[in-house]
Amino acid sequence: MKLGCIGDDFTGSSDLGNTLAKAGMRTVQYCGLPGRAAAPDVEAGVVSLKTRTMPADEAVRQSLEALDWLRDQGCQQFFFKYCSTFDSTSKGNIGPVAEALSDALGAGPVIFCPAFPATGRSVYQGYLFVNDRLLNESGMENHPLTPMRDADLRRVLASQTQKPVGHVGIGDVLAGHDAIRNALSREFEAGRPFIVVDAITDEHLVDIGRAAADLSLVTGGSGIALGLPENFGCRPALQGRLEGFEPVASRAVALAGSVSRATRGQVDAHRQAGQPLFEIVAADVIENRINAKLLTDWLLQQDGVPLAYSSTNPETVAENQRRFGRDEVAHAIEQLFAETARLVSERGVEIIISAGGETSGAIVSALRVEAFEIGPEIDPGVPALQVVGAPLRLALKSGNFGGADFFSKAARILGATL
């Protein structure tokens, strides 16, 4: 293994796997810390953890364990993948995890770059934009678990780490990879080892990737991984990745626990397309009026691509959190989806589409998936996934990713019988 990656959630890890596989690296996504050595032909391993919102010391512990495993596989460079909207709480976990990894590796300059132009995320003058909005006006300020209320990445990162934070601006990035490398050294030598790097286009990311060839630790969204595979002699491998998987004789079932803007739009579009929808109301979950058995029965009675969703507007989410407690309601809904995924799979469903990072983490854990092979891209940042060693396929959609017709498109590319 050449490139060892640690993802702070499961959807984000499949996003990274997608980028690396498209860029020509033989990539496997592991669900949690693998219990055995990787197959010898794997070039990039992505250990997906669910560390984004857990207490920082536990996130650090799990990330260091993943680092040890990746080191044992022979990796030469390490990548810490977090969200392209820099999702974190006031305590971390981006800063604490990056700090621990950097100390363990004795790293030099460490890049922080969540830019992902294909999905509208860019970093300019140290500020993170989502399309034409600053991060804190993009809808992310209402995220149920990681509300992002400051777009200045230098300030957000500095509040999470003891390490001084530097910046490589767009001027240096536009001047190409040598200038970027020099600027990184300049910041490091000035005593600022954690360096936010501007990037607006894929070309910038490729140049930053090239400048990072000798760095032991790189951190960011999946975009910053665009340029890394070439450093290992890999070339883009689009052949065979453009079409869907071979069809299988299984329906697809969709489960959405994301309350992000894009997911809510996809739920509406699915309804308008005449597909069967089941709305999960938080109070019904908490007060046991709905459970996984009832939901499974409903899903299996439908035609088309049935979708069960708890996605709702920010006011209702805030009301649910006030009434039941933020973590309690999130956990109850995640567990309902996880148990439902387990039951539909037991009853023969081989294709599950999941929307939401935390939601997907819970679902994948309940399905006891060990690893995924990365298949064709459904939409930017979302690949079709084949479970290694089992006839089960998944799509793990980050909340804010995907086009309006995502659920139907995913079912088709995953090879569902429609």
Ligand SMILES: Nc1ncnc2c1ncn2[C@@H]1O[C@H](COP(=O)(O)OP(=O)(O)O)[C@@H](O)[C@H]1O
């Ligand atoms: N109706 C709701 N009320 C309160 N919390 C909800 C509701 N629906 C989902 N949630 C919780 O919100 C969180 C959404 O996070 P996640 O699944 O990571 O989605 P995203 O990818 O959009 O961030 C989950 O923990 C989920 O259980």
Ligand SMILES: O=C(O)[C@@H](O)C(=O)COP(=O)(O)O
């Ligand atoms: O980088 C991204 O935006 C995604 O890969 C990601 O991590 C999104 O997280 P969720 O929205 O919580 O799925």
